[in-house]
Amino acid sequence: TMASSTTGDGVREAQTGNKSKKTKPQVDESDLLTVPDGWKEAAFTKDDNPRGLMEESSFATLFPKYREVYLKECWPLVEKALGDVHIKATLDLIEGSITVCTTKKTFDPYAIVRARDLIKLLARSVPFDQAVRILQDDMACDIIKIGTLVRNRERFVKRRQRLIGPKGSTLKALELLTNCYVMVQGNTVSALGPFNGLKEVRKVVMDTMRNIHPIYNIKTLMIKQELSKDPDLRLQSWERFLPTFRHKNLAKRKEPKKKSTKKAYTPFPPSQPESTVDKELATGEFFLRESVKKRKKLDLIKVKQAEALTKKQEERNKAFIPPKEKPLMKKTNKGRFFINLDLRFALIPVDHDKQTYGRRTDRGT
Numbered sequence: 001t002m003a004s005s006t007t008g009d010g011v012r013e014a015q016t017g018n019k020s021k022k023t024k025p026q027v028d029e030s031d032l033l034t035v036p037d038g039w040k041e042a043a044f045t046k047d048d049n050p051r052g053l054m055e056e057s058s059f060a061t062l063f064p065k066y067r068e069v070y071l072k073e074c075w076p077l078v079e080k081a082l083g084d085v086h087i088k089a090t091l092d093l094i095e096g097s098i099t100v101c102t103t104k105k106t107f108d109p110y111a112i113v114r115a116r117d118l119i120k121l122l123a124r125s126v127p128f129d130q131a132v133r134i135l136q137d138d139m140a141c142d143i144i145k146i147g148t149l150v151r152n153r154e155r156f157v158k159r160r161q162r163l164i165g166p167k168g169s170t171l172k173a174l175e176l177l178t179n180c181y182v183m184v185q186g187n188t189v190s191a192l193g194p195f196n197g198l199k200e201v202r203k204v205v206m207d208t209m210r211n212i213h214p215i216y217n218i219k220t221l222m223i224k225q226e227l228s229k230d231p232d233l234r235l236q237s238w239e240r241f242l243p244t245f246r247h248k249n250l251a252k253r254k255e256p257k258k259k260s261t262k263k264a265y266t267p268f269p270p271s272q273p274e275s276t277v278d279k280e281l282a283t284g285e286f287f288l289r290e291s292v293k294k295r296k297k298l299d300l301i302k303v304k305q306a307e308a309l310t311k312k313q314e315e316r317n318k319a320f321i322p323p324k325e326k327p328l329m330k331k332t333n334k335g336r337f338f339i340n341l342d343l344r345f346a347l348i349p350v351d352h353d354k355q356t357y358g359r360r361t362d363r364g365t
Helices: 002-022 030-032 067-085 112-125 128-135 154-165 166-178 193-209 214-227 276-283 290-320
Strands: 058-060 087-092 097-102 140-146 181-186 188-193
Touching: 002 276, 058 112, 067 087, 067 128, 087 112, 097 112, 112 128, 112 140, 128 181, 128 188, 140 193, 154 166, 154 181, 154 193, 166 181, 166 193, 166 214, 188 193, 193 214
Parallel strands: none
Antiparallel strands: 058 097, 087 097, 140 188, 181 188
């Protein structure tokens, strides 16, 4: 009886399990992964954290001397913007630093991180109107260090200028495609915008400093922007639409002008070069008199001078050789001649049988 009861319960459980599976509504996975249009995360208010923060947090950053005048002018606006989030900011002109710290009224724990990013952007020559956007929830910033990516200074300046483009056109195109504000200053590139745009900006900047022209990345971004508008292509791969650029210069390696060939290895040291005395002993000049040696030297000098004179004379005579002149009359296959008498007259064919040399007759010959 026990066995039958257990089997009966097992059958009941299996039946109930099948029923529950059938009753569950099927949900498409793509709907779970995609965010609905127009959805925004709720803002963090004081009701979410009524007791505030337990401890005080602070960040400080240095700024260059040339930013001192601008920071003085816009500092009341900075204090007002940070005061809305209950963050205290201090400007130290003697030390050249900006400090931000939390207060007892601060309820948002992430507000101090945004204040830190704000003072970093102000120190990197970003204007206050753009830098204050970092206090928004959907904004982030990225400061890309490019100073150590290229060793040669001239090459670094050229690639940085390539990123900016003529009259800032390349940088403007990058800002429009990524919805980010980009500022190139010194050895850093400051970017401010949404997270997806910051990823693309970093990729373009790093590729440009690695000697990949930014126009290639801008072209792919334009294609991606057009593809994202089509809802049917959201879940498909875009690789077939994106262009593939090949590196042309990497395959061809530059060969050196002077190729050094390795000599065969020998364990013995090379023989010593012969001195002038050894050479004279081999030719027999060592045993000649001084007067005879001087005569031989003079004869060699005279021979060299004569060769140089002949070469110079030949070069001078080249100017007096007349060039080959082209013949004025050219014979055709039919045995007729064409004479160019004047630009006013046409080329008149000459017939030897009728003896009409360049004359026009009534018959038209």
